[in-house]
Amino acid sequence: MTDSIVLRGGTVLTMDDHHTIHPSGDVLVVGDKVEAVGPSLEVPDGTREIDASGGIVMPGMIDTHRHMWQTAMRAYGADWTLTQYFVWYYLEHGRTFRPEDIHAGNLLSAWESLEAGITTTVDWSHGLQTVDHAEAAVDALQATPGRFVLAYGNIQAGPWEWTADPAVRDFLERRRTGAGDMLGFQLAFDVTGDPAFPEKAAFEVARELGLAVTTHAGVWGATNDDGIRLIHENGFAAPENIYVHSATLSTDSYQRIAASGGSISVSTESEQSAGQGYPPTWQVRQFDIPVSLSQDTSVWWSGDLFSAMRSTLGADRSREHLEAHIKGDTVTALSLRAEHVVDWATRGGARALGRDDLGSLEPGKKADVVLIKNDDSPVSFPLLNPYGHVAFQSQRADVHTVLVDGKVVKADGRLVGFDAAAVRRNVEATVEYLRSEMGDDVWDSGMHPGMPEGSKVLDNPYQYTDFQSESTRSARGSMFGEPGSDAGS
Numbered sequence: 001m002t003d004s005i006v007l008r009g010g011t012v013l014t015m016d017d018h019h020t021i022h023p024s025g026d027v028l029v030v031g032d033k034v035e036a037v038g039p040s041l042e043v044p045d046g047t048r049e050i051d052a053s054g055g056i057v058m059p060g061m062i063d064t065h066r067h068m069w070q071t072a073m074r075a076y077g078a079d080w081t082l083t084q085y086f087v088w089y090y091l092e093h094g095r096t097f098r099p100e101d102i103h104a105g106n107l108l109s110a111w112e113s114l115e116a117g118i119t120t121t122v123d124w125s126h127g128l129q130t131v132d133h134a135e136a137a138v139d140a141l142q143a144t145p146g147r148f149v150l151a152y153g154n155i156q157a158g159p160w161e162w163t164a165d166p167a168v169r170d171f172l173e174r175r176r177t178g179a180g181d182m183l184g185f186q187l188a189f190d191v192t193g194d195p196a197f198p199e200k201a202a203f204e205v206a207r208e209l210g211l212a213v214t215t216h217a218g219v220w221g222a223t224n225d226d227g228i229r230l231i232h233e234n235g236f237a238a239p240e241n242i243y244v245h246s247a248t249l250s251t252d253s254y255q256r257i258a259a260s261g262g263s264i265s266v267s268t269e270s271e272q273s274a275g276q277g278y279p280p281t282w283q284v285r286q287f288d289i290p291v292s293l294s295q296d297t298s299v300w301w302s303g304d305l306f307s308a309m310r311s312t313l314g315a316d317r318s319r320e321h322l323e324a325h326i327k328g329d330t331v332t333a334l335s336l337r338a339e340h341v342v343d344w345a346t347r348g349g350a351r352a353l354g355r356d357d358l359g360s361l362e363p364g365k366k367a368d369v370v371l372i373k374n375d376d377s378p379v380s381f382p383l384l385n386p387y388g389h390v391a392f393q394s395q396r397a398d399v400h401t402v403l404v405d406g407k408v409v410k411a412d413g414r415l416v417g418f419d420a421a422a423v424r425r426n427v428e429a430t431v432e433y434l435r436s437e438m439g440d441d442v443w444d445s446g447m448h449p450g451m452p453e454g455s456k457v458l459d460n461p462y463q464y465t466d467f468q469s470e471s472t473r474s475a476r477g478s479m480f481g482e483p484g485s486d487a488g489s
């Protein structure tokens with residue numbers, strides 16, 4: 001027996017420097033590495049064959065910013081604004097989470113990533129109020145066969161405080177040792193723009209430990225140009241910095257990021273709903289800043305990069321059209337292409353993490369591979385434009401096979417080794433605990449924030465009488481949650 005696997009006869013998106021596509025290609029994996037890519041490969045005796053015909057073979061995707069612990073609250077905040085999120089997690093309930101709750105969320109999120117073909121996920125773990133919480137977070141990541149980066153954070157204390165804790169430093173040094181290339185570490189904290197720059201001490205710890213910093217930057221009402229300027233002027237604008245969102249920054253900030261080699265992690269679904277600012281790719285493109293994609297948190301939206309690619313194309317193009325229309329112009333050729341977002345979801349993430357060995361299918365690279373193939377689906381053919389197919393047609397259920405580090409973690413559409421019942425039990429215990437700590441009223445009102453004033457239907461000059469049919473009345477009632485009211489009259 002050998003430990004080699006070949007995916008045969010798929011449309012292979014190598015995502016190499018030339019974005020080479022093999023229309024009917026094979027990918028041979030030996031051990032933890034890609035051995036060869038091309039048509040009709042010779043393979044060692046005993047190689048396991050996976051039929052990729054009719055499918056797309058691409059590098060594993062990379063999510064550079066996910067609050068994995070929040071997955072235990074999946075969809076709870078679907079109707080939140082950023083303010084409601086801050087109040088719920090930062091001020092009121094974030095402290096309630098115990099280490100086992102962090103573990104439950106992380107474990108669920110880790111499997112969720114693998115299921116969607118995300119082979120590397122950055123766990124932007126800002127609920128680590130004690131080192132016990134951090135141990136639980138890492139234990140969960142290491143209990144799944146994915147590749148992860150724990151971005152250590154703690155929203156319950158200033159970054160200059162928790163990074164100075166010897167127990168935190170001991171944790172980081174201890175858990176890095178022997179973790180290999182399946183688990184990396186970063187420091188995760190935000191820079192408020194306070195002229196005294198108290199975050200300086202945290203940057204110094206990151207430098208001393210050789211860890212990259214990831215920071216929510218350019219978030220409306222929270223972080224702004226002052227933070228970028230302070231980072232840059234104090235000499236901490238390192239190329240490995242990841243600036244998450246970067247949605248409300250000026251030209252000056254984008255130029256500081258571009259000049260220092262940092263990258264931006266765009267969470268389009270998040271920015272569109274929560275209000276950090278307009279998803280910034282339409283601006284970032286002009287400054288030639290490297291981009292990666294991320295999904296932020298499943299407490300609101302989806303956790304797959306198909307959604308990220310789709311929403312990023314939509315937001316970028318939508319803005320490009322709008323800017324043109326304001327000037328009375330028409331866009332006749334789009335700037336952002338499907339190929340670009342597939343690149344951001346793979347190579348872009350690898351670059352952001354400083355991982356030259358990930359993000360493309362080339363000999364010698366780590367064997368993180370995704371096969372998109374769903375023969376029974378009418379959406380699987382015709383396969384004419386593979387980048388367009390990945391970005392706009394494919395979904396997580398079409399992810400047929402996933403390899404991480406040369407090992408099959410999803411086969412024939414099913415996760416390998418996923419104990420759904422056990423993961424579910426732990427998540428249910430967390431939900432039950434949180435609900436009982438809060439009480440049903442607080443729990444329910446957290447999930448259903450009140451409607452704003454002013455959602456009244458405007459007076460309509462084309463309505464000539466006050467008459468409303470039964471169906472119109474009930475439709476309006478249900479839309480605005482006030483059945484029987486006289487909204488609109």
Ligand SMILES: [Zn+2]
Pocket residue numbers: 065067124216244296
């Ligand atoms: Zn975030």
